[in-house]
Structures are given as structure tokens and as C-alpha cells.
Ligand SMILES: Nc1ncnc2c1ncn2[C@@H]1O[C@H](COP(=O)(O)OP(=O)(O)OP(=O)(O)O)[C@@H](O)[C@H]1O
């Protein structure tokens with residue numbers, strides 16, 4: 001439709017009103033693309049270090065969104081459900097780590113158990129424990145949600161499951177907001193480790209505490225590095241899981257054809273549970289990293305990242321794992337560049353503009369043709 | 376009796392698709408179930424393999440009821456259903472499709488042996504090992520579907536219209552392989568529209584009409600039955 005380039009039949013097609021509308025849409029998109037490109041290029045030329053700084057912050061956001069988007073796309077691939085509670089699982093991940101660190105000092109356990117351990121190891125092992133705990137809690141929660149709320153509706157019309165997902169989402173947000181659960185307020189988040197920042201200008205240097213990096217330099221933190229490494233690692237592990245392991249192949253088979261998968265002896269319910277669990281584990285990890293990066297938490301912190309990860313999954317082609325990853329990186333850039341060069345309040349508007357444009361122009365997304373089939 | 380079906384009644388909502396179907400298969404037999412479109416052949420196979428639940432009646436394997444057992448468990452008991460329309464996993468490679476056929480098995484060496492046996496029957500599959508299932512031709516997909524069924528080491532193989540849509544030469548090939556599998560000790564329940572071929576290879580046959588068995592006999596008997604000739608063999 002919109003991609004239809006001028007062809008021998010185009011003069012004929014242009015006479016139909018639908019075709020003329022498509023033409024206008026195409027022109028509008030080209031114009032939009034030109035404007036975006038113009039803004040990007042002029043800003044890059046004006047101040048390259050600042051531009052790179054903005055791109056780095058976009059990468060940080062994008063890699064966190066990727067962790068959430070993977071779960072959206074995997075769950076959609078296997079049960080054709082947009083699991084709107086997924087963003088709230090992400091929130092629970094952040095809160096679990098908050099309690100683990102602030103209440104129980106879980107991040108310091110290696111120091112307590114092995115007094116002689118070097119401080120570096122204490123931080124690494126302690127922080128990993130916190131992340132792992134959040135992942136496990138999120139996994140169990142998602143599996144429970146699936147069993148209790150979604151499974152009974154598996155053969156019901158899809159809209160029923162979708163509404164249920166929204167209900168579960170509200171439940172987690174507002175149940176979590178009770179005083180005896182989490183809290184209705186914003187809570188300052190205590191990181192399990194200190195932030196270390198470096199700047200790049202004639203080499204890489206450490207930013208000393210209480211000192212500003214020199215003007216014109218590009219800075220990045222250990223949090224940025226951790227997020228990038230974690231997200232890439234998750235992508236690699238997931239690729240291995242889906243491509244090489246028996247359960248991963250069963251996931252792909254199940255997402256393609258459930259009755260035939262049962263004829264292979266595959267326990268379809270079990271495979272669905274595993275899919276929810278894996279997606280939730282990544283979201284839990286994402287929640288902890290998000291809280292570490294933006295250290296103020298409340299029970300609705302999962303809504304916007306969740307929706308943006310959902311847009312990322314749609315942009316990449318829902319059901320496609322590489323699509324979710326690429327889509328998330330694009331979403332991160334779109335948001336960071338908007339904050340950097342248009343205005344901060346526009347950041348969310350841009351995300352949903354992208355959703356609308358994708359749904360209008362290419363509802364199957366970037367990797368969409370074989371949605372749910374590629375991995 | 377290896378497999379016994381007793382007075383099955385199956386409904387789709389208000390539609391009474393199977394109205395008291397009974398038949399049996401003994402060790403080493405090829406039994407065919409023939410009937411017109413919509414007679415209930417696929418419904419019968421789906422009920423045996425556990426995808427559908429009968430409202431009444433029983434399915435017995437070696438004398439023990441499997442009627443209430445989950446489909447994935449029935450696979451473990453050795454009843455393997457190769458569904459109508461091949462149902463290849465399009466986004467999985469040929470090799471992965473075969474691996475899924477062996478999903479219930481654990482020993483990698485034995486699985487590799489089974490795969491070699493499949494390649495002996497269908498050399499074409501070996502050449503296309505890393506090709507996606509969805510890109511195979513119809514005939515190749517049918518070979519893969521049967522090969523995938525063999526990977527589970529079936530005691531009873533339920534084949535739903537394996538010759539559908541194939542060129543005559545390929546149909547003969549498929550029927551030859553069905554007999555070959557049978558000669559290795561696998562009992563076969565063969566659902567077919569191609570009544571001539573099916574009855575020629577089958578030891579016994581049943582004719583299904585609108586959810587009821589109306590005729591039964593040995594393959595040769597049915598081949599020469601005037602009613603069968605008239606209705607299913609293009610009658611002279
Ligand atoms: N999912 C379904 N919902 C409702 N009715 C169904 C369903 N599946 C089959 N039927 C009906 O049940 C009857 C038997 O169908 P079945 O698929 O078993 O026929 P068949 O003998 O396999 O036919 P064919 O040779 O065309 O494959 C038909 O009347 C069909 O319309």
C-alpha cells in the first residue's frame with residue numbers, strides 16, 4: 001500500500017481515492033523523515049560531543065526497554081496475548097531489590113559470610129544476588145498470574161484475556177500502593193553499589209567525586225556499562241535458548257501450532273509457563289537496573305517503560321525476538337533525542353506517535369512478516 | 376487387541392460428529408478407515424490421540440483405557456498421530472522438526488539412529504536438513520510429517536490422508552513406505568480418500584459414513600464390495 005512506488009499502473013491507481021490518500025500519507029511521512037533528519041544533522045554538527053552524549057543516554061534507555069520488550073514479544077508469540085501486566089512485573093522487580101538492599105542488606109551478605117573477601121567481590125556477588133532474587137520473584141509471580149488469570153481464558157475470545165491483563169496490571173499497581181505492601185509514594189532507591197563515572201576527552205579518565213567533567217567531554221557510568229552488558233548477554237542467552245535447546249525449540253513449535261505440538265508429546269502448558277517465566281526474569285532484571293539508573297521508585301514506575309517496551313515490540317514486529325531488541329533500541333534513541341533536542345515532556349508523546357505511525361504504515365513491524373515464527 | 380475403539384460419541388457443540396464408532400487394530404496390522412468428506416475420519420483420529428474428548432465410549436490400548444489421558448501422555452504410550460495437512464512446523468528446520476518428533480525421548484544416540492532410519496526411507500530429507508519446514512514442497516512435507524512420526528518410535532501410527540495432494544508416483548512411494556514401516560512391527564491406522572490404494576495395502580478396512588461404521592472387512596473383501604466400488608472406487 002504505502003510502499004507502492006510509481007509503477008506502470010500508478011497513473012491508473014492514482015485515480016482511485018484510496019490511492020490518493022496513500023500518496024498523501026507517503027508524502028507526509030517523507031516530509032517527517034526529512035525534518036527529523038535535518039534536526040539530527042544540524043544538531044550533530046553544532047555540538048558533536050553533546051550529540052553523542054544524548055545517543056549514549058538513549059542507548060541506556062533502549063537496552064532497559066529491550067529487557068522488557070523481549071517478554072512482551074515472547075508471550076505474544078506463544079499465546080497471542082499482549083500481557084499488559086508485564087510492565088508491573090518490571091516494577092515488582094525494582095521493589096524486590098529495594099527491600100533486599102534497604103531492609104535486609106542482602107547486597108552485603110558476602111562480606112558477612114566471608115569476612116576476608118575483597119570489597120570488589122563483595123559488591124559484585126552481592127549485587128548479582130539481589131538481581132537474581134528479583135528475577136526469581138518476578139518469575140514465580142508471572143507464572144502464578146498466567147495460571148490464575150490467563151490460562152482459564154486461553155480458549156476464550158482474545159479480548160477477554162486482554163481485558164484481564166489490564167485488570168492484573170491495575171491490581172499490581174494499586175495493591176502495591178497499599179501502605180502494608182509497598183507504598184503509594186515515591187521512595188528514594190538505595191543502590192547496591194556506588195556510581196562511578198568516566199569522561200572521554202583525550203582518552204578515558206575517571207571523574208573524581210565532587211568534580212565536574214571538563215566541558216566538551218562525553219561521560220558514561222558503570223551503570224551504563226552494566227545495562228549494556230546485561231542486555232546484550234540476555235539477548236545472547238535467549239538466542240541460545242530458543243535456537244539450541246530442546247525447550248527453546250519446543251517454544252517455537254508451540255508458538256506456531258499448539259495442537260500439533262501436543263501430538264509431539266510437548267506439554268504445551270508447561271512451555272507457556274516457561275515462556276512467561278523467562279520473560280518475567282528479564283523484566284525483573286530490567287526493573288532492578290532501571291531503579292539503579294533512575295533511583296526513585298513507586299508502584300506506577302512500570303507503566304511508561306512497559307508501554308514503551310510494548311511499542312518497541314510492535315515496532316520490531318510483535319512475536320519477533322530480534323525485532324523487539326532492535327525496536328527497543330530505536331525507542332531509546334527516539335526518546336533521548338526528543339529530550340535532548342525537542343523538549344523533555346515530549347518524550348512520551350514521541351513514543352506513542354511511533355506506535356500510531358507503525359500501525360498505520362506497517363502494522364507487522366520491521367521484522368514482522370513472520371511474526372511469532374522467527375527467533 | 377493392541378488398540379480398541381468402543382462406541383465413541385464425539386460432539387462439536389451441537390454437532391454429533393461420531394455416533395458410536397467401534398473398531399480395532401491388532402499388532403502388526405494395517406487397518407484403513409475410508410469415508411467421504413466430513414464422515415468423521417479426522418475426528419476419530421483426534422479422539423484416539425487425545426486432542427478431542429469423547430462424550431461417551433472408550434479408547435483402549437492393550438486393554439487399558441486411555442480415554443481420559445492427556446494427548447502428550449498418549450504420545451509417550453506409543454500412539455503417534457500424523458495429522459491431516461502435514462502440519463509441519465514451518466519456522467523450524469527439517470532437523471528440528473524431526474527432533475520435535477523425538478521430543479519424548481532422551482537418549483541422543485538412539486535418536487540419531489532413528490533419524491538415520493528416517494533418512495533411509497526418505498533420502499530427500501537428509502539433503503534438506505537445514506532448510507525450513509515451510510519451504511519444503513508438499514511431497515517433501517508429507518515425507519517429513521511421516522518421518523517426524525517415526526521419530527517417536529510408535530507402536531501405533533495414525534496417518535491422516537498421507538497421499539492428499541501428491542502426484543501419483545509419490546503416492547505409490549508413500550504407500551510403499553507405509554508398508555515398510557508396518558513390516559518393522561508398527562501397527563498402522565490409515566485414513567484415506569484414496570480408497571483403492573488404501574484397501575490394497577490394508578489387512579482390514581472400515582467404511583465410515585456420517586459418524587457411523589457402515590461396513591467392515593478385509594482389504595480384499597472391501598475392494599470387491601459392490602457398495603464400496605460404487606461409492607469410493609469410482610464404480611463400474
Ligand atoms: N472444529 C469443528 N467444529 C465444528 N464442526 C467440526 C469441527 N471439525 C469437524 N467438524 C465437523 O465434524 C464432521 C466430521 O469432520 P472430520 O474432519 O472428522 O471429517 P473427515 O472425515 O476427516 O473429512 P475430510 O475427508 O474432509 O477430512 C464434519 O461434519 C465437520 O463439519
Ligand SMILES: [Mg+2]
Pocket residue numbers: 416417418459535
Ligand atoms: Mg479429515
